[in-house]
Amino acid sequence: xxxxxxxxxxxxxxxxxxxxxxxxxxxxxxxxxxxxxxxxxxxxxxxxxxxxxxxxxxxxxxxxxxxxxxxxxxxxxxxxxxxxxxxxxxxxxxxxxxxxxxxxxxxxxxxxxxxxxxxxxxxxxxxxxxxxxxxxxxxxxxxxxxxxxxxxxxxxxxxxxxxxxxxxxxxxxxxxxxxxxxxxxxxxxxxxxxxxxxxxxxxxxxxxxxxxxxxxxxxxxxxxxxxxxxxxxxxxxxxxxxxxxxxxxxxxxxxxxxxxxxxxxxxxxxxxxxxxxxxxxxxxxxxxxxxxxxxxxxxxxxxxxxxxxxxxxxxxxxxxxxxxxxxxxxxxxxxxxxxxxxxxxxxxxxxxxxxxxxxxxxxxxxxxxxxxxxxxxxxxxxxxxxxxxxxxxxxxxxxxxxxxxxxxxxxxxxxxxxxxxxxxxxxxxxxxxxxxxxxxxxxxxxxxxxxxxxxxxxxxxxxxxxxxxxxxxxxxxxxxxxxxxxxxx
Amino acid sequence: xxxxxxxxxxxxxxxxxxxxxxxxxxxxxxxxxxxxxxxxxxxxxxxxxxxxxxxxxxxxxxxxxxxxxxxxxxxxxxxxxxxxxxxxxxxxxxxxxxxxxxxxxxxxxxxxxxxxxxxxxxxxxxxxxxxxxxxxxxxxxxxxxxxxxxxxxxxxxxxxxxxxxxxxxxxxxxxxxxxxxxxxxxxxxxxxxxxxxxxxxxxxxxxxxxxxxxxxxxxxxxxxxxxxxxxxxxxxxxxxxxxxxxxxxxxxxxxxxxxxxxxxxxxxxxxxxxxxxxxxxxxxxxxxxxxxxxxxxxxxxxxxxxxxxxxxxxxxxxxxxxxxxxxxxxxxxxxxxxxxxxxxxxxxxxxxxxxxxxxxxxxxxxxxxxxxxxxxxxxxxxxxxxxxxxxxxxxxxxxxxxxxxxxxxxxxxxxxxxxxxxxxxxxxxxxxxxxxxxxxxxxxxxxxxxxxxxxxxxxxxxxxxxxxxxxxxxxxxxxxxxxxxxxxxxxxxxx
Numbered sequence: 014x015x016x017x018x019x020x021x022x023x024x025x026x027x028x029x030x031x032x033x034x035x036x037x038x039x040x041x042x043x044x045x046x047x048x049x050x051x052x053x054x055x056x057x058x059x060x061x062x063x064x065x066x067x068x069x070x071x072x073x074x075x076x077x078x079x080x081x082x083x084x085x086x087x088x089x090x091x092x093x094x095x096x097x098x099x100x101x102x103x104x105x106x107x108x109x110x111x112x113x114x115x116x117x118x119x120x121x122x123x124x125x126x127x128x129x130x131x132x133x134x135x136x137x138x139x140x141x142x143x144x145x146x147x148x149x150x151x152x153x154x155x156x157x158x159x160x161x162x163x164x165x166x167x168x169x170x171x172x173x174x175x176x177x178x179x180x181x182x183x184x185x186x187x188x189x190x191x192x193x194x195x196x197x198x199x200x201x202x203x204x205x206x207x208x209x210x211x212x213x214x215x216x217x218x219x220x221x222x223x224x225x226x227x228x229x230x231x232x233x234x235x236x237x238x239x240x241x242x243x244x245x246x247x248x249x250x251x252x253x254x255x256x257x258x259x260x261x262x263x264x265x266x267x268x269x270x271x272x273x274x275x276x277x278x279x280x281x282x283x284x285x286x287x288x289x290x291x292x293x294x295x296x297x298x299x300x301x302x303x304x305x306x307x308x309x310x311x312x313x314x315x316x317x318x319x320x321x322x323x324x325x326x327x328x329x330x331x332x333x334x335x336x337x338x339x340x341x342x343x344x345x346x347x348x349x350x351x352x353x354x355x356x357x358x359x360x361x362x363x364x365x366x367x368x369x370x371x372x373x374x375x376x377x378x379x380x381x382x383x384x385x386x387x388x389x390x391x392x393x394x395x396x397x398x399x400x401x402x403x404x405x406x407x408x409x410x411x412x413x414x415x416x417x418x419x420x421x422x423x424x425x426x427x428x429x430x431x432x433x434x435x436x437x438x439x440x441x442x443x444x445x446x447x448x449x450x451x452x453x454x455x456x457x458x459x460x461x462x463x464x465x466x467x468x469x470x471x472x473x474x475x476x477x478x479x480x481x482x483x484x485x486x487x488x489x490x491x492x493x494x495x496x497x498x499x500x501x502x
Numbered sequence: 503x504x505x506x507x508x509x510x511x512x513x514x515x516x517x518x519x520x521x522x523x524x525x526x527x528x529x530x531x532x533x534x535x536x537x538x539x540x541x542x543x544x545x546x547x548x549x550x551x552x553x554x555x556x557x558x559x560x561x562x563x564x565x566x567x568x569x570x571x572x573x574x575x576x577x578x579x580x581x582x583x584x585x586x587x588x589x590x591x592x593x594x595x596x597x598x599x600x601x602x603x604x605x606x607x608x609x610x611x612x613x614x615x616x617x618x619x620x621x622x623x624x625x626x627x628x629x630x631x632x633x634x635x636x637x638x639x640x641x642x643x644x645x646x647x648x649x650x651x652x653x654x655x656x657x658x659x660x661x662x663x664x665x666x667x668x669x670x671x672x673x674x675x676x677x678x679x680x681x682x683x684x685x686x687x688x689x690x691x692x693x694x695x696x697x698x699x700x701x702x703x704x705x706x707x708x709x710x711x712x713x714x715x716x717x718x719x720x721x722x723x724x725x726x727x728x729x730x731x732x733x734x735x736x737x738x739x740x741x742x743x744x745x746x747x748x749x750x751x752x753x754x755x756x757x758x759x760x761x762x763x764x765x766x767x768x769x770x771x772x773x774x775x776x777x778x779x780x781x782x783x784x785x786x787x788x789x790x791x792x793x794x795x796x797x798x799x800x801x802x803x804x805x806x807x808x809x810x811x812x813x814x815x816x817x818x819x820x821x822x823x824x825x826x827x828x829x830x831x832x833x834x835x836x837x838x839x840x841x842x843x844x845x846x847x848x849x850x851x852x853x854x855x856x857x858x859x860x861x862x863x864x865x866x867x868x869x870x871x872x873x874x875x876x877x878x879x880x881x882x883x884x885x886x887x888x889x890x891x892x893x894x895x896x897x898x899x900x901x902x903x904x905x906x907x908x909x910x911x912x913x914x915x916x917x918x919x920x921x922x923x924x925x926x927x928x929x930x931x932x933x934x935x936x937x938x939x940x941x942x943x944x945x946x947x948x949x950x951x952x953x954x955x956x957x958x959x960x961x962x963x964x965x966x967x968x969x970x971x972x973x974x975x976x977x978x979x980x981x982x983x984x985x986x987x988x989x990x991x992x993x994x995x996x997x
Contacts, residue, residue, distance in 0.1 A: 407644070408637040417633075418571075424681040429716075432681075436674040440667055447647070447666060451659075455652055488568045495570070 037121020
C-alpha cells in the first residue's frame with residue numbers, strides 16, 4: 014500500500030482525466046469551460062505532490078531512489094525532475110487551452126488527452142522496465158497523435174497528425190524491435206538486470222543492432238536529424254497549444270527514455286552510441302539552425318529551432334560527464350519553459366489573426382502577422398522577446414544558464430571542437446530570433462491594439478517567470494539537475 | 503559609505519525602466535537626463551572618495567549568487583575602471599542634452615535604451631566575477647542593436663545585424679576561454695570560482711603552455727573584436743556610421759574591449775606559454791591598426807565613416823601601449839581610452855549636427871560651413887585638433903605616453919606608428935578644409951547653426967578635452983598605480 018503513494022501525482026492526474034471525461038458528458042456546452050480550470054487544478058495538485066516527493070527524495074547529500082512494483086518503476090531524482098518538466102509544460106498548456114477550447118464541442122476529450130499524454134510521459138520517466146517504458150511511451154504517443162489532429166476541419170492539422178502518426182508508428186515498431194533484440198540477448202526486460210548482464214550484449218553483435226534500432230526509435234521522439242521529418246509539419250499544423258506540448262513535453266520524454274536505456278541499461282555499449290549521438294547532435298543542431306533561417310512561418314521556425322535545441326541536449330550523450338548530464342537535464346527544463354512559452358505566444362497571435370479575419374488566414378502564424386506586435390499585444394510581444402532571447406542563450410535567462418553549464422562541460426571534457434560548433438550554432442540562431450524581434454518591434458503594426466485573452470496572458474506569465482527565475486536564481490535548479498544526473502552516473 | 507558600485511548599475515537601470523513608461527519627448531529626455539545626472543552625481547561621489555595612491559580594489563562588495571559553481575555577485579572599482587566610469591558618466595548627460603531637440607519615433611524607448619546601455623557598460627567596468635562580467639558584457643549588445651536598428655540610417659538593418667552577430671560570436675569565443683580558465687583552475691586547486699582576480703592569478707600555475715595560450719587567445723579575441731582592431735574591425739564603420747548620433751557616441755563610450763585587455767589579458771600575458779610572441783602580435787596589430795585606420799580614413803567620402811576609421815586608428819594606440827608593457831605606456835593606453843571617448847563624442851556630435859543641418863555627410867558636398875555654422879566650427883575644430891594629437895589637448899598626452907614609452911621595447915612598431923601621425927594630421931585637416939572652410943556651397947541652401955543646447959553640451963566636452971590635456975593628472979594618477987601593478991608582475995618573472 015505504501016508503494017502506491019509514490020505514484021500520488023500520477024493518480025491525481027488520471028483521476029482528473031476521468032472526472033473531466035465524465036463531467037463533459039453531463040455538462041452543457043456552455044459550461045464546459047469549467048473543465049479547463051478543473052484540469053489545471055489537477056495538474057497543479059500533481060505538481061505540488063511531485064515537488065514534495067522531490068523534497069523527500071533528495072534530503073541530505075545524496076539522492077535516494079525507490080524501486081516499486083517489483084522493480085518496474087523507479088522513483089528517483091531523475092524521474093521526479095522530468096515529471097516536474099512534464100507537469101510544468103502541461104500546466105502552461107492547459108492554462109492556455111482554456112481560451113483555445115472556448116467554443117469547442119470536444120473540450121472534455123481535449124483535456125483528457127492532455128492529461129493522459131502527461132501521465133504517459135511521467136511513467137516513461139519512471140520506467141525501470143523496457144515493457145513498461147514502451148507501453149507508457151505508446152500511451153503518450155497515441156494521446157498526442159489525436160491531439161495533433163484536433164482541428165478536424167483544418168487540412169494542415171490533419172496532414173501534420175497523419176505524418177506524425179505514420180512515422181511515429183514505424184519508429185515505435187523499430188523501438189520494439191530493438192527492445193526485442195535486447196531481450197533476446199539478455200533474457201530480461203528489467204533495466205538494472207540488463208545493466209548487470211552487459212557482457213551478453215557486448216559479446217554479441219546483436220547488441221549493436223539493438224543500439225541502432227533504439228537510436229532510430231527514440232531519435233524520432235527527440236526529433237534528431239534524420240528522424241525529424243515529421244516535426245516541422247506537425248508543429249506547424251497542430252493547434253499551437255498542442256505544438257507546445259509536443260515540442261516542450263513529448264520531446265523530453267524521448268530524452269528521459271534515452272537517458273535510462275542508453276546510459277543505464279546499455280552502459281557497456283557506450284563507445285558505440287556515444288559516437289552515434291555525437292554525430293547526431295552536431296548534424297541536428299546545424300541542420301535545425303540553418304533551415305530555421307529560411308522559414309517565414311513562425312511555428313515552423315520554432316520547430317526547426319526546436320531541432321537545434323534537441324541537438325544541444327544530445328550533446329549530453331556525446332560528452333557524458335556529470336556536468337554535461339547536469340547541463341542536459343537543466344536544458345530540458347529551460348527548454349520546456351522557453352519553447353512552451355514561445356508556442357503559446359504564437360497561439361495568441363494565431364488567435365488574433367483568426368478573430369480579426371484579416372491578414373494571412375492560410376498561414377496565420379506567418380512572420381507578417383507579428384508586424385508591430387509590440388504595439389498590438391505588448392505582453393505577447395515582450396514575452397516572445399524574452400523567450401527567443403532565452404532560446405538564443407542571452408543572459409540573464411534560463412537558456413543562458415543551461416547553455417553555460419552544458420557548453421562548459423565540453424571544455425572540461427576536452428571536446429573544444431564540439432563547443433566551437435555549438436557556439437557557432439548559437440550565434441547563427443541569433444539571426445532568426447532577432448529577425449522575429451525586429452518584426453515585432455520595428456515594423457509598423459497592421460491593425461489595432463488587441464487585448465490579449467486572460468488564459469494566454471496567464472500561461473505566458475508562468476513561462477516568463479520560469480525563464481527568468483532559472484536565469485536569475487539558478488542555484489536550486491542546478492542542484493536538482495545535478496541530483497538527477499547523479500542517478501545516471 | 504554608499505555601495506557605489508552597485509548603485510552605479512542600479513540607478514541608471516531604474517531610471518531606464520521609468521523612462522520606458524513616459525509619454526512625451528520632453529518627459530523621456532528629461533527623465534533620461536535626470537537619470538544620467540544622478541549617475542554622474544554618484545560617480546563624482548565615488549571619484550572624491552577614491553584613493554589614487556593605491557592599486558587596491560575599492561568600494562568592494564560581494565554576495566554569494568550560485569555557490570554550486572562558485573559564482574559570486576562581486577563588484578568594485580579601482581584605477582582601471584574609475585576613469586572609464588567617469589567618462590561614461592560625464593558624456594552621457596551631455597549626449598542626452600545634445601539630442602533633446604531631435605525628433606524621433608518612440609523617444610521613451612530611445613532614452614530608456616540609452617540608460618540601459620549605461621547601466622550595462624558600468625556593470626562591465628565594476629564586475630569582478632566572470633559570470634557577472636559576461637552577463638553585462640552581453641547585455642551591452644542588446645540596447646545598441648535596437649538603437650542602431652530602430653533609429654539608424656539607411657543601411658541600419660545590415661549594420662545592426664553585422665555588429666550584433668560579429669561581436670556576439672567574439673564574446674562566445676571569449677566565454678570558451680573563461681570556461682577553460684575556470685576548469686583549469688578547478689583541476690589545479692579543487693575550488694570552483696569565477697572570481698576574475700583569483701582566476702587571473704591562478705593562470706600562472708597552469709602546467710600546459712599550449713592550454714595557457716589557447717585560453718589567453720580566446721579571451722583576447724573577445725576583447726580585440728570589441729575594441730576593435732585590425733583584422734576584426736569590419737563591423738565598426740557600418741555600425742558607427744549608421745547609428746544615430748547618440749548611438750555613435752554610445753559606441754565610443756563602449757570601452758569594454760580595452761578595459762578587458764587591462765583587467766584580464768595584460769596580467770595574464772607574462773604567464774602565457776610564449777609571452778614574447780604575444781607581445782609581438784599585439785604590437786603588430788596595434789601599429790598596423792594605427793596606419794591602416796588612418797589610410798582608410800584618408801579616402802572616406804562620408805564624414806562619419808572617416809571618423810569611424812580614425813577611431814580604429816586611435817584604438818591601435820591602446821593595443822600598442824599595452825604591448826609596450828611598461829607602466830607609463832600602459833597608462834598611456836588607458837589614458838587613450840579616456841581621451842578618445844571625449845574627443846570622438848565631440849566629433850560624432852559634430853558630424854550628426856552637420857547631417858541634421860545640411861542633410862548630407864558627404865565631405866565633397868559640403869564646403870564653407872564655417873560661415874553659416876560658426877559655433878559648430880569652433881567646437882568641431884577643438885575636437886579635430888585633439889584627434890590629430892595637437893599638444894595641449896588630451897589626444898597628445900595619450901599618444902605621447904604610448905609612443906615614448908613603447909619605443910624602448912618595440913622601436914620598430916613605434917616607427918611604423920609614427921608614419922601614421924602625418925597621415926592622421928593630413929586627413930583631419932583636409933576634411934576640415936573641404937567641409938568647413940573655403941567657398942560656401944550654395945547648393946546647401948540656408949543652413950542653420952546648432953541650437954544652444956547642442957553648443958553647450960559640445961562645448962563642455964571640448965573644454966574637458968582642453969582641461970585634461972593641460973592637466974591630465976586627476977585621471978592619469980589613478981591609472982599609474984594600476985599599470986605599475988600589472989607590469990610589476992612581469993618584472994618579477996623577468997620578461
